[in-house]
Amino acid sequence: MLRILICLVVFCCSLGPAWGEQSTPMSGDKWAVAYYEGGEYKDYKSEFLATIKSLMQRGWIEEKAIPKFDGDSTKELWSWLASSVKSDHLKFLKDGHYSADWSEETREKTRGALINRLSSGEEIDLLISMGTWAGKDTANSKHKVPTLVLSASDPLAAGIIKSVEDSGYSHVHATVDPHRFRRQVEIFHELVQFKKLGVAYENTLSGRSYAAIDDLEGLARDRGFELVSCFTESDISDKNRAEQSVVDCFESLSDSADAIYVTNQGGVNKNSIPKLVGVAILNKVPTFSQSGSDEVKYGFLFSLSRAAYKYLGDFHAKTIEQIIAGAQPGDIAQLFEEPPKIVINLKTAELVGFDPPLLLLGAADEIYREIYAPD
Numbered sequence: 001m002l003r004i005l006i007c008l009v010v011f012c013c014s015l016g017p018a019w020g021e022q023s024t025p026m027s028g029d030k031w032a033v034a035y036y037e038g039g040e041y042k043d044y045k046s047e048f049l050a051t052i053k054s055l056m057q058r059g060w061i062e063e064k065a066i067p068k069f070d071g072d073s074t075k076e077l078w079s080w081l082a083s084s085v086k087s088d089h090l091k092f093l094k095d096g097h098y099s100a101d102w103s104e105e106t107r108e109k110t111r112g113a114l115i116n117r118l119s120s121g122e123e124i125d126l127l128i129s130m131g132t133w134a135g136k137d138t139a140n141s142k143h144k145v146p147t148l149v150l151s152a153s154d155p156l157a158a159g160i161i162k163s164v165e166d167s168g169y170s171h172v173h174a175t176v177d178p179h180r181f182r183r184q185v186e187i188f189h190e191l192v193q194f195k196k197l198g199v200a201y202e203n204t205l206s207g208r209s210y211a212a213i214d215d216l217e218g219l220a221r222d223r224g225f226e227l228v229s230c231f232t233e234s235d236i237s238d239k240n241r242a243e244q245s246v247v248d249c250f251e252s253l254s255d256s257a258d259a260i261y262v263t264n265q266g267g268v269n270k271n272s273i274p275k276l277v278g279v280a281i282l283n284k285v286p287t288f289s290q291s292g293s294d295e296v297k298y299g300f301l302f303s304l305s306r307a308a309y310k311y312l313g314d315f316h317a318k319t320i321e322q323i324i325a326g327a328q329p330g331d332i333a334q335l336f337e338e339p340p341k342i343v344i345n346l347k348t349a350e351l352v353g354f355d356p357p358l359l360l361l362g363a364a365d366e367i368y369r370e371i372y373a374p375d
Helices: 002-014 042-057 075-084 104-119 132-138 180-192 205-211 213-223 239-256 273-282 293-297 307-324 346-352 358-363
Strands: 031-037 090-099 126-130 147-150 172-174 196-201 226-231 259-262 287-289 302-305 341-345 366-368
Touching: 031 104, 031 132, 042 075, 042 126, 042 147, 042 307, 075 090, 090 104, 104 132, 126 132, 132 147, 132 205, 147 307, 180 196, 180 213, 180 259, 180 287, 180 302, 196 205, 196 213, 196 239, 205 213, 213 226, 226 239, 239 259, 239 273, 273 346, 293 302, 293 341, 293 366, 341 346, 341 358, 346 366
Parallel strands: 031 090, 031 126, 126 147, 147 172, 196 226, 196 259, 259 287, 287 302, 341 366
Antiparallel strands: 302 341
């Protein structure tokens, strides 16, 4: 554990400024922007908000206070951008927000309508594809509109891009951190020394991608622990069913594993997290949130901080900036490695019987001392 904690401290202290000077924009009309997501999800809204804030700070859109929009929907935020924010360079299309609402039927219709619009050359100059569903639907040769794939858990494993270095299309860019989830579980294992790691996920190509199952299986072999799987339902329109499937898996994994890696999926949300935390605490099972610090605030034991998504937002804003300046999306570096900053909930640690060493507390970027109810 000492080795990892020292690496964390060195990495975080050596982190320099995110970007250099602002690029010079091309002359011409404003870039008309559209947005597509598989459905509502907390990370999508957080990452998009961080991107908008960075664009404001860098001078690409008017800097003003962003209203608080409840829930995980991005539709109201998009409407506000389209109607209330000024920019000399970007135009957020009023009819440019698309969502499949986690319905395969809606997805098919939405994908068809969007691809037709993109391929017709009508109005859209830049597309933000948020998440794995959206990335898989739009990273293709059916259109040539510059497309940024954001918040896809593993765009390489999901088949969205050809490689870390090459998306496979000149008009497509997908942010990728191929070792992010492996780093998380390596740290979790150093801290807890579990012998059986429980993981709940939807047993589909997308579900395995969200949960980084290939990485987990490889790491389990390398480190000699057992991976205990439980299958859930995730990308479905029935949120209650998705949530209950994860709760059921937590109850099962609490009996069969000595730690749980909490993966990104539709059934892990503000409504279900208190139930999931309760199951883990009742059975004294340490947990690690794949998502980030908010879920630790709500009661999971560990995660790596996403620094309020600032670094991701800066990366996406810089990518948009380069495209406006004339770069092809496929020529822009896709690799983004998040700073590994530990988050811990000390109240949860007390309740599950984990005694955090002083070195861990010294290296932690965020420390919560209570379990908070989701906002």
